[in-house]
Amino acid sequence: MDIIGNLAHGFAVALSFQNLLFALIGALIGTAIGVLPGIGPVATISLLLPITFGQPATTAIIMLAGIYYGAQYGGSTTAILLNLPGEISSVVTTLEGYKMARNGRAGAALATSALASFFAGTVATIVVAGSGPLLTSVALSFGPADYFSLMLLGLIISAVLAQGSVIKSIGMVVLGVALGLVGTDVQTGQQRFTFGVPELSDGISFVALAMGMFGIAEIILNLERPEARSVLKTKVGSLWLTKEEWKRATPSVLRGTLVGTVLGILPGGGAALSSFGSYMMERKVSKNRHLFGTGAIEGVAGPEAANNAAAQTSFIPLLTLGIPANAVMALMVGALIIQGIQPGPRMVEAQPDLFWGLIASMWIGNVMLLVINLPMIGMWVKLLQVPYKFLYPAILVFCSIGAYSVNNNVFDVYSTVLFAVFGYMCNKLKLEPAPLLIGFVLGPMMEEHLRRAMLLSRGDVMVFLERPISASMLAIGALAMAAMLLPNLRKGKEAALTG
Template sequence: MELIDHLMLGFSTALSLQNITYAFVGCLLGTLIGVLPGLGPSATIAMLLPATYALPPVAALIMLAGIYYGAQYGGSTTAILVNLPGESSSVVTAIDGYQMARKGRAGVALATAGISSFAAGCVATLVLAAFATPMSELAFKFGPAEYFSLMVLGLIGAVVLASGSLIKAVGMIILGLIFGLVGTDVNSGAARFSFDIPELTDGLNFVALAMGLFGFAEIIINLEQREKRETFTNRITNLFPAARDFRRMWPAVVRGTTIGTLLGILPGGGATLSSFAAYTVEKKLSKYPEEFGKGAIEGVAGPEAANNAGSQTSFIPLLTLGIPSNVVMALMVGAMTIHNIQPGPQVMTSDPALFWGLIASMWIGNLMLIVLNLPMIGLWVKLLKVPYRYLYPAILVFCSIGVYSVNNNTFDVFQAAAFGLIGYVFVKLALEPAPLLLGFVLGPMMEENFRRAMLLSRGDFSVFVTRPISVSLLIGAALLVAIVALPAVRQTREVAFQEE
């Protein structure tokens, strides 16, 4: 049983004192970030990328992964208690979770969210472990043409599944690709788009760009919003769902886990898309559709299972193919690059302890999150009373120190500040920065694989359509474009994101 041997290696790595400590730190930070409105996992991971430079690679990735799936747990707490989603994937949880809290069932809603997330996270991690080896073996059959086509599919998927206007999403992808061109051309050695600025000859700093777009911009937006947050003052009791609640929630958990597991793998997918899809399915299949929006337990169980499953299976394309499926995975690519790790199938063979240790840590992290979220509800509620004016200046200072520490270069801090202003403008113009970051990460990889494919085929463009895997991926990309162009699908998509 090869899988069991791999998992034993993973648990022996993940259960070391150092890695358990960083898994706990990641889960704790993730829960904290999920609870505090306005700070999401994207911003937090961007802020902490410099801090991981001094950590061992396994510990760094375990901590960042814990932040990502931990935020899915924590986001449900404020969504249920004060109708204020701490994370975008918890938006739909607030619809019925908050109504349950108003009816005196806050404890049941919180327990439902925690149990659903735990069950889904465990199953999704098992799927990740089971699919890792076959997907990695498939990846070894990929040449430059296949990788280029896969990245085309990934970028189109990110455009289709991005919220808001398709035209704006395409524009952000193109802008990201352009940003990826800045620096020295590997083949010719010529400086491109550097404008005679020496610091730009190495390209735009990934940490500065990510922290500016997601960290600094988020701070500016939240400081601009001065509305007073609601405070939950009721006593939370009855944390354990009744037998009738279990009978209603388990089918929703199973369906949500299935939906999240599948959508998490898709390019552009992840926790947010999974939670919205699960809520829609539960509303259509429920025997009590009239309760939705008024406190249906399925409206909490399904989306919470889906968002946690989606956050964990989104690691599959990253770890096996080296392709980020969403913005958080793009940030994970940055973290791996900091540690000189090339994402892709070779990680499994060159550093199996890192690969399987990260997977095993997700089971440990899910167990930690149950302990962190249910008994410590009172602490998380008190954190909601911390004024923004105290919280964000401290974060801003921490971010600036972190950006500077990567290269000990003040120019990187100025880059981050500039991208913070750009990110603020993007928010004002309803432009989503996630496709830009994906374009920035995938752009250089696309260019490299395109050039290699052209070199190997002696300039013959037919190489992309004569190789079976490559043409299949391109057909998939074309089908995505064709489907979303259909009037009915386009209208449905617009309605879905308007609800968001």
């Protein structure tokens, strides 16, 4: 079947009532959490994981994906109107977007953000549809050695790109890998690091770890701070862009889409990195770079296009190689495995409904988000007034039920609590939890591929250097590590990440 035929099939799947409904639910939840500062898509998806178990895999993934790109839309609303980034990826949107709002162009900034996201989302969907199957055939030529090197590269990059100290993030990656290795050894069937606890024989529960470290820990952190949400005083104003604004925004959207599409595919990349990347680029190449800092529309259009494009293209490594590019994708791997689906190159062939349905739903989701965000902006602003004292207890109750229902096991509820405390401590010690989650997911896979490669080569380590794919991955990884040790490059990264 050709791409058009496949896409038609995908739309047939995505347009079924159930999938449409859950795409809408996902988009709505995503927008809501995007608007609310504090709770990000990683936290939300980890909290909602248990709900998806009862659904068909396609529906589950469509909903979770909707949350992810919905959050990219919603995050910009709070950023523009309140100068509060609802999402890490919308930090840069506050820089120019809030200034635009102060200048009385809030409506124009919101419209720019929504339209740029929509355009970038459409382009990225086409890229995923076009390149996915192609990359899948490339992926089938990956042997165990190549997978190992690619995953090692992913871990290095996720450590290098994390905020704060590189040493600390490497530590978190290694700790994540160690936690991932708890349980039954695949090669021999022996139990490792279980300390005689039978509940650990199949490893630490992914849901408990993700929900505890991301969801509940984040709630504890938010409780620490007093509720500081000033209701908007600025008027939204007209949503229409002037001719001049159109002219200025268009090239930025195109550049942002390109940056986001490329950075999204890279391991360790994703929405946050792309919006920073795009903002840096606009500040350098835009014709109106002297206006940056005073409410330049380019500084909204570019990053907003980039973060949405990246949110979508970061599905490519997941759908073709089964390798998560960032923490959200690591959660998707977990969701798929719980559904009994092994993400990997055979997914296009074995799960065409899921693959093409997800792609089609990405575009449908973008249409929905455009509708949800532009005319309904007033409603989302009201959402900022729901007191946390109602929101948080409700979330905690659902988390406990969720953790229990995965295996009908109280042990998992206790693990969730433990990881919540641990996640809170990590935050206090400025230790990033995202590299840990990526290590947790990639670690066991990496070990498996390492040992399989060694088994097939009869113990010859040279196999990692003899295979061209593997050798190039290792070379890139070594370069990335070396680059981080050079002081001026490190400074550049800090400048980019702190805006």
